[in-house]
Amino acid sequence: MPKNYMIGNWKMNQTSEEITSFFSDLKLENNQNNFWIAPQTLHIDKCLALASTTGVLIGSQNCSDQDHGAFTGEVSTDTLMEMGAHFTLVGHSERRAYFQESDAFINSKVAKAIEKGLVPVLCVGETLEEREADKTFDIVLGQVKSGLDSIELNNEAELIVAYEPVWAIGTGKTASPEQAEEVHSKVRDLLVELYGETGKDISILYGGSVKPNNVKELLEKTNINGGLVGGASIKAESFSELCAACSL
Ligand code: PGA
16 A cells, blocks of 8 residues: 655745744644655755654755766755755656756656655646646656656655646645546556556655645545645644644
8 A cells, every 4th residue: 555645845935933833833643754844955954853853754855866066056865865854856847847857857866866765756747738738648647757767666665756737736726636536546557567566555646735625535535645735834733734634
């Protein structure tokens, strides 16, 4: 069975003071190392220190595909590991759209993260135009295939895939559980094609306007194994509620 995860993507939000309050207000039960947060890179160290008593695992929103050297502004996987980070988002739609990240580049980041021992959370999803042109499956499955090109896995815990329809991110328009499951089940078939038995257990998260009031119905679907959450992960109360729903 795939494990259920709740991952908060804080994007470029949160002051240092807000982070301190977040961790002191967080109420988590039944934590199975499956509640994760990706703060701004500059806050990773602080979050690692504050999260240690909560059991929340901390990761990065992005990483470099290079080991080290002259790559101004990049986020090193070695340094993330050295600090104690656990995972990295890769290929978030905002990185694809605003920073022109290509499938090939994303694939090399997935490879680098796994090589160094970080769990890549590979984000995929179609735009509204692509959905309306009936291209959802082509786009999403194409992004999964390219993102995982030549990637070998030892076990299911080395990778998470997150389906985030671009039209649902930050818009308040969640995909219906049926719309999401339709895509998730195709992604599941592809993961099984690529990784056999291991593919059955890789977690596939849904992202895009997940909130405490819609998370339960999404998580009821067979192939929705948790959420990747932006806006609703920023306040301790709502992130705690999301985690509680994820543990049910
Ligand atoms: P949202 O963001 O929950 O604010 O829609 C999700 C994401 O971008 O990961």
